[in-house]
Amino acid sequence: MADAERISWDHLETRQPTDADRAALRTALVARALEVKQHGWDPYRDAWTSGELADVAYLLQDTAMLEELEEHEGSVLTRYAGNLYGFNGARKDIAAGLVGTQEWFAAARAAVAAGG
Numbered sequence: 232m233a234d235a236e237r238i239s240w241d242h243l244e245t246r247q248p249t250d251a252d253r254a255a256l257r258t259a260l261v262a263r264a265l266e267v268k269q270h271g272w273d274p275y276r277d278a279w280t281s282g283e284l285a286d287v288a289y290l291l292q293d294t295a296m297l298e299e300l301e302e303h304e305g306s307v308l309t310r311y312a313g314n315l316y317g318f319n320g321a322r323k324d325i326a327a328g329l330v331g332t333q334e335w336f337a338a339a340r341a342a343v344a345a346g347g
Contacts, residue, residue: 248314248315257335261290263283264290268291288300289307289308289336290339290343308336312329312331
């Protein structure tokens with residue numbers, strides 16, 4: 232292990248998701264939320280990660296599921312900001328109070344209410 236190559240995370244700091252990336256995330260998350268509304272949580276508890284479950288629970292405003300997962304609004308929003316805006320953009324959104332991420336979730340909630 233004397234000359235082990237160092238791991239670089241630089242590529243993650245410069246990743247900047249596009250509007251198309253954010254739209255694809257919304258489409259996928261809304262689809263999952265609609266599945267849960269139709270079938271309940273049980274079919275997805277073992278199929279999705281706890282983070283994915285928390286994202287859907289937050290979108291559906293399912294506080295019971297968030298409590299079960301030991302997640303809260305701030306952790307979901309902070310984590311999802313990275314998906315939406317990349318590392319540097321997420322830091323800016325977090326510093327601004329996660330306004331952009333909250334607006335994104337509000338638009339996704341409207342899509343769920345409209346049936347997709």
